Amino acid sequence: MAYIEVQHVTKRYQMGETEILANRDLSFEVEKGGLTVILGPSGAGKSTILNILGGMDSPSEGAVIVDGTDIANFNQRQLTQYRRSDVGFVFQFYNLIPNLTTRENVELAASIVPDALDAADVLKQVGLGQRLNNFPSQLSGGEQQRVAIARALAKNPKLLLCDEPTGALDYKTGKQVLTLLEQASRRDHKTVIIITHNAELAKMADRVIQINDAQVRSVVDQEQPVPVSEIEW
């Protein structure tokens, strides 16, 4: 059994009279410790399914089996527990708390889980050992995203969900950030899912799930993923 099984997931949003079908009968699997890319154009429904996988939203129909349990049936309390302990999030726009230092941002996230990693250690791992006492506004965009990755990793989550993590970064900084996510999968055996609209980035993945117009169009396994250092876009 795969670590994650998305089974016939449909998500509808009601906007007044209009119904928006953000996900239509999605089915795919994600392997434990693998690096999966969800690829698709703007509006395809990528963030919707990532939010469902992260317990931030629930499907209208279908099952989302994570590690043997259907999170689609979770109540609010169970979803909160799942988001806290099992999932680390990385968003396009970092979402750091501006009046907390780098170290405090990471410590705050770590404080809600029992088996957290040491904040300073994780910040050193992402190359920010010298910036522990800086505030987010004193860091570059790439550095802020590395803090966000450290914050997610410090929770020691089973699953790392990344929504366009390089969307606001330049090429070189984006590569550094992707290298950290690659390392989280290849070295630390985290299950990593990255959303992108950039087909070149998909080369780094073990599995590429292409979503278009709310539906899964293809699922491709790549026997030899390309290291981030060798990808150009």
Ligand SMILES: Nc1ncnc2c1ncn2[C@@H]1O[C@H](COP(=O)(O)OP(=O)(O)OP(=O)(O)O)[C@@H](O)[C@H]1O
């Ligand atoms: N909370 C919501 N309420 C109403 N409609 C929504 C909501 N969230 C998403 N949608 C709609 O669902 C569709 C899919 O959106 P989604 O954000 O999942 O796409 P996406 O592939 O992540 O796009 P992007 O790359 O632009 O973020 C869009 O038409 C969007 O407007």
